[in-house]
Amino acid sequence: MARRQGRRFKWFILPVVTVLILFLLVPIIFFQIFFSLHQWTAYIGEWWQAEFVGLEIFADVLGDARFYWALVRSLIFAGASTVLCLVIGFMLAYLMREPFRGRGFFYLLFITPMLVVPLAIGYNYEMLLVQKGPFNQLLSWITGQEIQVSWFAEAVPAFLSIIFIEVWNWTPFVFILMLAGLSGMPKEPIEAARVLGASPLQIFFQIQLPLLRPVIVLALILRFLEALGEYPKVWSLTRGGPGSYTETMPVYLYITSWEHFNISKGAAVSYLVLLIVAAIVYLCIRILLREKRALETLYRPSA
Amino acid sequence: MNRRARRRLYGVGRYVLLCLWLVVVIFPLFWSVMTSFKPPYQWFTWPPTWIPDPFTLNNYRVAWFGELLDTRYIASANVQTVFPALVNSVFIAGTSTMLSVVLGMLLAYGVSRYGILSERTLFRLLMLRMIPPIVVAVPVVLYYSTIGLLDSYPGLIIIYVVTTLPYSVWMIKSFIDEIPIEIEQAAELLGASRARTIGDIVFPLVRSGVVATFLFILILTWSEYLMALTLSSTNISTLPVALSKYEGSTEGRLYGWQQALAVGVTVPLIVIGWAIHRHLVRGFSFGMLRR
Numbered sequence: 294m295a296r297r298q299g300r301r302f303k304w305f306i307l308p309v310v311t312v313l314i315l316f317l318l319v320p321i322i323f324f325q326i327f328f329s330l331h332q333w334t335a336y337i338g339e340w341w342q343a344e345f346v347g348l349e350i351f352a353d354v355l356g357d358a359r360f361y362w363a364l365v366r367s368l369i370f371a372g373a374s375t376v377l378c379l380v381i382g383f384m385l386a387y388l389m390r391e392p393f394r395g396r397g398f399f400y401l402l403f404i405t406p407m408l409v410v411p412l413a414i415g416y417n418y419e420m421l422l423v424q425k426g427p428f429n430q431l432l433s434w435i436t437g438q439e440i441q442v443s444w445f446a447e448a449v450p451a452f453l454s455i456i457f458i459e460v461w462n463w464t465p466f467v468f469i470l471m472l473a474g475l476s477g478m479p480k481e482p483i484e485a486a487r488v489l490g491a492s493p494l495q496i497f498f499q500i501q502l503p504l505l506r507p508v509i510v511l512a513l514i515l516r517f518l519e520a521l522g523e524y525p526k527v528w529s530l531t532r533g534g535p536g537s538y539t540e541t542m543p544v545y546l547y548i549t550s551w552e553h554f555n556i557s558k559g560a561a562v563s564y565l566v567l568l569i570v571a572a573i574v575y576l577c578i579r580i581l582l583r584e585k586r587a588l589e590t591l592y593r594p595s596a
Numbered sequence: 597m598n599r600r601a602r603r604r605l606y607g608v609g610r611y612v613l614l615c616l617w618l619v620v621v622i623f624p625l626f627w628s629v630m631t632s633f634k635p636p637y638q639w640f641t642w643p644p645t646w647i648p649d650p651f652t653l654n655n656y657r658v659a660w661f662g663e664l665l666d667t668r669y670i671a672s673a674n675v676q677t678v679f680p681a682l683v684n685s686v687f688i689a690g691t692s693t694m695l696s697v698v699l700g701m702l703l704a705y706g707v708s709r710y711g712i713l714s715e716r717t718l719f720r721l722l723m724l725r726m727i728p729p730i731v732v733a734v735p736v737v738l739y740y741s742t743i744g745l746l747d748s749y750p751g752l753i754i755i756y757v758v759t760t761l762p763y764s765v766w767m768i769k770s771f772i773d774e775i776p777i778e779i780e781q782a783a784e785l786l787g788a789s790r791a792r793t794i795g796d797i798v799f800p801l802v803r804s805g806v807v808a809t810f811l812f813i814l815i816l817t818w819s820e821y822l823m824a825l826t827l828s829s830t831n832i833s834t835l836p837v838a839l840s841k842y843e844g845s846t847e848g849r850l851y852g853w854q855q856a857l858a859v860g861v862t863v864p865l866i867v868i869g870w871a872i873h874r875h876l877v878r879g880f881s882f883g884m885l886r887r
Contacts, residue, residue: 306712309699309761316754320739321732328738340738385617388610399614401870406621408869410819412836413858417628420851425642427627461620466880473877473885511881515726522728525821529840543730543822550734551826559734567731574726582719588884 321567328560343557350561359537360562363545364569370452370527370541371520374459378516379509381460382467390475400472407465415529418458419445422530445531448538455527455539459520467512474508475501507584514577521570542566632656632855636669639851655856670850678857681838688749688824688834689817692756696817697810699757700764705794707765708772709780718765722882725762733826740827747829755823760813763879767812770883771805772798808875811868818865835861 329350333343354360385403389396406414421428422444432440444450478501486496524543527533533540533548540548546566550559631639632655634648657663662677706712736755737746745751775798783793799806821836828837839861842854869876878886 306703306706309703312699312754312758316736316739317732317758320735324735324738324742328735340742381617385614388613393607393610395611399618401873402618402621404869404873404876405625405866408815408865409625409862410821410836410839410858410865412819412821412839413628413862414624416839416842416849416854416858417624419849420631420640420855421624421627423640426640427644427646430644431623461624469877470881470885473881477885508885511884515881518726522730524728524730525836543728546730546734556734556738560738563731563734567727570727570731571723574723577726578719578723581722582716585719585884 325560325564325567328557329564331557333557350557351565354558354561354565359540359545360565362537363540363542364566366452366540367521367542370456370459370523371517374456374463374520375513375517377456377460378464378467379513382464382512383471383509385464385468386471386475389472403468404465406462409462411462411525412529414458414462415526418454418526419530422454446535448535451531451535451539455530455541458526458530459523462526463516463519467516470508470512471505474505478504507587510580510584511588514581518570518574518577521573628855629859631851632859634852636666636852655852656860659853659856660860675853678835678838681833681835684832685818685835688752688756688832689814691749692753692760692817693810693813695753696757696760696764696813697768697806700761700768700809701806703761703765704769704772705798708769709777718769721765722762725759729759729822733822736823737826746827747831749832752824752827752832752834755827756817756820759823760816762882763816764809764813766882766884767809767875767879768802768806770878770886771802771809775801805875808872809879811872812875812879815865815868819861 328340328343330345330347331340331343332346332350333340389399420426424441424443424446428444429441432442442450444454482500482504483496486500491499522543523541524547527539527541527544528547531539533544537545546559546562549555549562630646630648633651633653634645635650635652635654638645638648654665658665658675660678662675664675703713703718707715707718740746740751745754779797779801780793783797784790788796819836820834821840824832824834824837825840828834835857839854839857842850842857
């Protein structure tokens with residue numbers, strides 16, 4: 294009986310599929326390709342009158358050093374912030390895995406940063422990090438000497454600051470995942486190891502860490518992919534500056550398409566980035582699918 | 597050192613480390629809230645003004661109600677009320693979240709009970725979420741301007757539904773999966789129709805989950821900036837876009853006003869997030885982890 298009705302339920306997916314095809318596949322496949330093969334800017338007139346230039350725009354993008362730098366910066370930015378988020382988030386979760394007084398209080402405050410509107414975080418940090426600003430004052434107090442780093446005037450401090458706000462914003466994400474992983478972890482293997490005389494370090498490295506692996510992989514992948522696409526915070530904090538030292542891929546794309554109004558180049562860059570990211574996502578999805586099975590067998594909710 | 601002393605040391609050390617991170621978390625939030633209460637001449641000073649003196653609500657009145665205050669300090673201010681943006685935000689975020697949850701519910705139920713899509717296919721749906729929004733922004737803008745959806749409510753709402761759908765499907769599915777299928781089978785054995793089973797048995801059981809999903813997705817749509825910026829010009833600017841309007845003025849940035857707006861936009865999200873804090877893990881991990 295269930296099967297017969299199941300056929301009727303197939304129609305459930307129809308609206309979703311329609312929306313996806315109409316509003317995601319059509320623009321990506323048709324418009325992206327059209328505009329990356331035709332030279333068009335808003336001044337020319339109607340887009341269908343644009344001149345066909347073949348692969349010229351792609352050649353232009355691939356010859357642009359800025360494109361590669363943006364790509365490299367995005368990867369470094371995403372990689373560094375992911376690792377830092379993971380380390381801090383894991384430490385916090387490990388410290389809080391068992392109940393103690395004030396745990397709920399810490400938990401609520403620790404998750405707050407990821408609830409703040411990202412754009413507001415960028416603006417707020419811009420205030421905090423100005424040369425004669427609160428952050429430098431705080432550093433001066435802690436170190437006991439006058440510190441006035443101009444965070445936005447030089448390459449390295451500016452890049453560090455965008456990594457830092459990403460970490461501030463998204464450590465809670467890793468934290469809650471790790472906490473869920475640690476508290477949902479089966480107790481028996483740990484007890485058994487303790488009885489058999491394993492040291493806490495051995496328990497940590499040989500039992501807890503391996504058991505937590507699927508959760509760690511999940512957090513790593515989701516965080517890395519989100520960081521690759523991070524736009525509002527970097528934009529509102531540095532606008533890619535100084536020069537283009539913090540110009541990650543999304544910022545580069547935005548500047549190309551909406552500051553220079555070079556729509557065709559923007560489309561070509563989007564297309565290339567889409568291919569690169571799709572390859573990364575495909576790989577990640579495969580890894581995730583494998584780890585998901587491990588998650589399901591390990592963390593089956595005990596009902 | 598005996599065991600007891602070591603435990604105690606661990607307890608104290610834990611508090612120290614946690615408090616350290618707490619300072620890192622609180623400090624920017626503290627600064628943001630304090631700035632929103634500062635009169636203009638304290639927005640940037642050296643050394644920094646930590647506590648506003650006097651506390652003033654003027655920033656909120658300027659940023660939210662568009663009253664012209666503090667003209668002594670800021671000469672060329674062009675302030676407007678943000679109520680249109682607020683209405684837009686509420687309408688767009690609310691409608692798109694509602695649609696996303698309804699579609700997600702249909703899909704999740706179909707997948708969970710009838711296997712209309714394999715888990716693998718559904719997993720691929722996650723790809724939608726993982727592709728950076730900026731990459732599809734250019735083609736979507738061109739497409740929208742061709743079919744006349746640019747700067748319109750349906751345009752933005754559709755994009756939000758598409759980008760949040762993976763979250764809603766996976767989150768609701770994880771709630772439905774927790775209901776034993778035997779309950780439904782029992783109801784059907786007793787002669788309940790399919791609609792009745794879903795309406796009277798399944799839905800009440802997942803209701804709190806659906807509410808949590810709704811609120812979770814509301815957090816995402818409410819704070820979305822990039823699409824709201826690129827797909828709108830004047831008609832449908834949302835609160836995050838209104839927030840970005842405070843930069844690039846001639847006198848430097850209007851920090852106090854901006855922060856008054858930022859605090860007002862963010863506080864509802866924090867309240868919602870705290871209210872559903874038990875479900876945040878489920879949402880962010882696409883239902884793969886739960887507490």
